[in-house]
Amino acid sequence: MKISFEPIGYVRTDAETVPRHWTVSDVKGFLDIKQEFTPGLKDIKTGDQIVVLFHFHKSPPFTPDMLTQIPPHRDREFGVFSICSPRRPNALGLSVVRVDAVHNNMIEVTGVDMLDGTPIIDIKPHILFREECPSHPKR
């Protein structure tokens, strides 16, 4: 059983080296979303934190020895499902970035840890607490 997605857009950044992780990145870039999806961006505002789901398109094929890995700066192996490594059974990435501006279908962001050209699969609100959910009855 295969699950198929098509990119809704691509990451654009001038950074030549890959920032290691969004939690330590101050790199700026753009989420270049396909024009056809622009109406879906209308509630994304400057200052928002958004979740970007993307394809680790440069990752090598997954092999069973990657089920545990030693993350950078750590001294022991972790199970792959407890770390953010790009080498995982499904090459699906998640980053939280800050919105600096929205220009039509281009979202200007800070906190990029993806390569230029990375395919974007989805954008979601970043919900830290239950009440922040846009569909929460208390909103």
Added chain:
Amino acid sequence: MKISFEPIGYVRTDAETVPRHWTVSDVKGFLDIKQEFTPGLKDIKTGDQIVVLFHFHKSPPFTPDMLTQIPPHRDREFGVFSICSPRRPNALGLSVVRVDAVHNNMIEVTGVDMLDGTPIIDIKPHILFREECPSHPKR
């Protein structure tokens, strides 16, 4: 350009109606992960909050009129990328659930808002603040 994923496992729950959202769900269930991935679960512990990425496998095909939608309990339309609706350009879901126990390849969780049989694409740590990242230098 297509991005292809294969399920790493499936959600199991007895709930007959779909909880509306993880932020308001107390439903219990299991993440039934394929045996071959069990070593990758070793650092998932009771009490952890984990991010589950899954396929909205029962969603209807996306059509442009779904680019804005009125979420439950709200009175205006939101752009699809600012809400958690299962009707989105790529039917990719994200929920945060609490781990109650781990039995080999079965993760017992609370906060399920997926249907029984939902294909799981990935599990990631739930990182609220930069310092919580397993690969953060301060850890």
